[in-house]
Amino acid sequence: MSVVVVVGAQWGDEGKGKVVDLFTERADLVVRYGGGANAGHTLVIEGKKLVTHLVPSGVCHPGKGCVLGDGMVIDPHTLLDEIAECQARGLLMKNELVVGRGAHVILPYHKLLDGLREDRGATRGKAIGTTRRGIGPAYEAKAARRGVRVRDLAKPERLRELVAGNLDELTPLIVHLGGSAPTQAEVTKWIDDALRAGEQLAPYVGEAGRLVADAINAKQHVLFEGAQGCLLDLDHGTYPYVTSSSTIAAGACQSAGLGPTQIDSVVGITKAYATRVGSGPFPTELHGEAGERLRQAGGEFGATTGRPRRCGWLDLPALRMGVRLSGMESLALTKLDVLANLPEVSVCVAYKLDGKELDEPPTDPEDLVRAEPIYQTFPGWGPLGTAKSIGDLPPTARAYVETISGMAGVPFCLVSIGPDRAETIRLSDPFG
């Protein structure tokens, strides 16, 4: 196995950052695909925490290549801040980072539009609950073939022309949504700031797709890092409560310009329970005290926005859908420790809808809201301590892990029992 994709199996925040950091030990190149600074991937190494939003989570392994794929939408200022934070910790000092020339750029008017739409949606009970990082509007511009790409930051005239053309169409929309028309001074500042950021990023900009292809051809180990999760996928997730990119494993091919035959293995990351940030159906959500207990025990507050995450029981139909959408061959189970000290733990094993039992969520969101979870309950377990193998786990925790792996139809390659690198039970190595 030399090309492995790591993908979130649920609604994001499954612990992809921790797992990518671990798998980077065996990788030569780590490639972020899809999304932008809506992601927040947390790494904890010997008690020290780093949250990455754009830079791949392999960054804590000096000397390994880190690539931002052409399918991403990049806020150049956020990226520069993140590079500076990494360099202050002695990371990214050896030209490890390459930013795809073809990636799209998030500009201030994308964030403005994202926020205005969310504010207006909130007054009508229709907000998506986005991260307000400008993701949707930047991908809209890309699909409309009017987007600004990283390569355009090196061409002042072209950038000015593109921004003017975009704002010509978008200004009436900004005003319609309750914003003020950007002044000429503001627009000039946005462009000047972007050009300056472009100059600072220039040493990192390169042909990401070709670099990845060359590494694969040279039989190097390439690790693709997904952002968000399968159920937030634009085509296959709980639309319209999704993000605007392809979050499933196929997104790795699109972002880097690879064929699917070049992917050797896909690892899905799932929490031992479920969380979701933002709006949208969440059938196993726990309200009140039970949800609050999981939130506090799991530290379930957004790594990007700080918002409290909605918490609930593990949803096997949703997990099965993620497995199918991304062709996962193994799963990493995270946050098993968070369920410790509960008298019992429930798992949704199927849904009931109109008298029928469903093994995957219905695809129509209105049906998903009506679907009733069918639960199986497991006896709880105490603290997991420093377990290093499955055999070290309390028998009830072990039964939980083995049963959900069987019901998801995919083996676990790793069980995580704490945020730190060291708090991990490794079962198999995705690079073989």
Ligand code: GDP
């Ligand atoms: P990502 O977006 O998928 O990378 O996940 P986030 O970083 O947004 O959220 C996962 C959170 O859980 C982070 O705070 C991690 O440090 C933490 N975490 C990861 N694995 C474990 C685990 O096994 N146990 C506990 N208690 N925390 C974990």
Ligand code: IMO
């Ligand atoms: P990581 O990579 C969890 C959610 C937002 C919102 C929806 C659309 O850390 O797992 P967007 O800003 O993308 O237009 O918001 O998607 N969302 C995430 N939820 N983890 C993420 O990333 C997310 N990225 C976007 O909360 O519901």
Ligand code: MG
């Ligand atoms: Mg996250």
